[in-house]
Amino acid sequence: MIFTKIGRCALLFQLIHFFVAINAQDYACPPSNSDTPLGKLKDSVLCNYDTSVRPVANHEKAMNVSFRLVLKYFTYDPISSMLSLDAWLTVTWKDDHLTWKPEQYQNIKNLHLHTSSIWTPDLSVYNMANQGEDPEVIGSAKCLVTYKGVVLCVPPIHIDALCVADLSHYPFDTQNCSLQMGSWVHKGEELNIKLMKNVVNMDDLIHNGEWKISSYSSVRNSGKYACCPNDTYPSIEISFKVKRLSGSHAAGIVIPILADLILSFVFLSLSPLNKERLVLSYVTLLAQFIHVQFLTWQIPLKGDNIPLLLTFSRDSILMTVFAILFTLLFRDFMQRKTTPPAWISSIVSGVISCRPGQIILLSDYSTRGVASAKKEEDGTTIVSSDTNASTNNQDWVLFGNILDKILLILYVIIYFTMMIAFIP
Structure with a gap:
């Protein structure tokens, strides 16, 4: 009788061990097929990576996202009330799921990953001219990832923003246009939007001969609303003064x-x-x-x-x-x-x-x-x-x-x- 009970317990223990082993194999990463350290590192950091989940170790902690615009070209059309910007969006954040020890991979400290393979913040333009388009501005690009999980992306972007013209002083008019940017779905307690120093860089701006950006300013709105007293929805507003070149x-x-x-x-x-x-x-x-x-x-x-x-x-x-x-x-x-x-x-x-x-x-x-x-x-x-x-x-x-x-x-x-x- 006693030996029968011991046999049943041993059988139950073996079954439990079998199922645990199967589950462990489900979550374990398969061995890398790459022969290079970079390939092995990429396979390792992207193993079981979910691009739809905010990559933080503590889900109650807000993720800091900083960005700035490097303007390349712009146009303004007062007839359609549209400010069009072509720029490089420099955006950086910390991804807790993209970390590794460099000594385990021949001292590799940086890795280039495509935006389709990793999570990216849903930075969006709220005052887009065409509201039927995808509001997210971070598109297809490769990002630099450090071994500490710091991600730096510089995707090229094109933005068409609404800007109603005031032609009272035509042809010596100056238009006040703005970009309103923020997260599309995340609240401030999840995604903390910040501005880098010199949020707009115009060193490489090509002038179009019709308008020029005389000045710009930026402000961070806290995003507190009466409907949601316990949550915030911050946004960034970048204002441009676009002056007409009135010679002709x-x-x-x-x-x-x-x-x-x-x-x-x-x-x-x-x-x-x-x-x-x-x-x-x-x-x-x-x-x-x-x-x-x-x-x-x-x-x-x-x-x-x-x-x-x-x-x-x-x-x-x-x-x-x-x-x-x-x-x-x-x-x-x-x-x-x-x-x-x-x-x-x-x-x-x-x-x-x-x-x-x-x-x-x-x-x-x-x-x-x-x-x-x-x-x-x-x-x-x-x-x-x-x-x-x-x-x-x-x-x-x-x-x-x-x-x-x-x-x-x-x-x-x-x-x-x-x-x-x-x-x-």
Whole structure:
């Protein structure tokens, strides 16, 4: 009886030992078929490696991931509101499952492994232009792994980020664009995103001739939200100031506006009775209208965000139209032969009685004006019986000139104010 129990216990022990041996063989790494130390090392570190599991010895410990951008080329399209970046993403982290003892592998301390063979952090761009694409930016590349488990990857990346244009100061505009990056699924307690020193490197940046990055800044958002008080979802925001190189735009757009402005002052400086004034005003109006049509075709219009240049051209057209209407009105005044109202004669006499009025308004052809200026208008120096018609016409002419000069001064003030508002 006793021997029977001992036999059963021995049989049970053998069965347990058999199953343990089988399980041990399942988890044990097969011998490497490589004849080189590097091959044996690679087979050893990747044995039973799971690329879908965060490689930390303690799952409650956060993994530090640091990165920076080495910019190579960029473009900005204000029509599609897209900032496109081509760069090298330098990213590093610690992988606790990729460690070995160099003395066991002929003192090999570094190993190159492909991103498809190891775990990589799911760094993603949140403000991608195409939200249907894979948000992760670390693609196919080889990484450097040290015997301490430090992984360094420098994959080439292409990013299309949304950046809505503000064309208020076109063509002297500067756009504020940003990249919002972080982990797609891991919270801050699992993946701690950090920035390397000099997060953006532009030493090898190739300029595109249309835009330049004048400055950049970065900030780490803690990622605390009311919905998840016990968890954080940190992100990194890298802001770029993208400035337009406005030389060609100034030559093709701003210079014609200045030419139209000069023509406006030229025809306003002419007398309303001068036929060339109307001809120049019509030519200026036509040129301004064509230029506005060109601007609306050249500049992408986005709702209420109207470029100041377009506003300037629009208001300039309206002012030219009003200048033409006032020219016709002043021309009608200056051609009248009727006796002007007493208040018009008083205004004319008051203006030409002062020295500035004489210099600006008079050409010394008005007998009444000169007499009023000299305070000799007493009935003796003026022969009313023979010169009434001429005096009446001169009063209308002087009144039209006064209004015309006031119009010119107002236009100078208005255009000066508009130009000050346009300067960025």
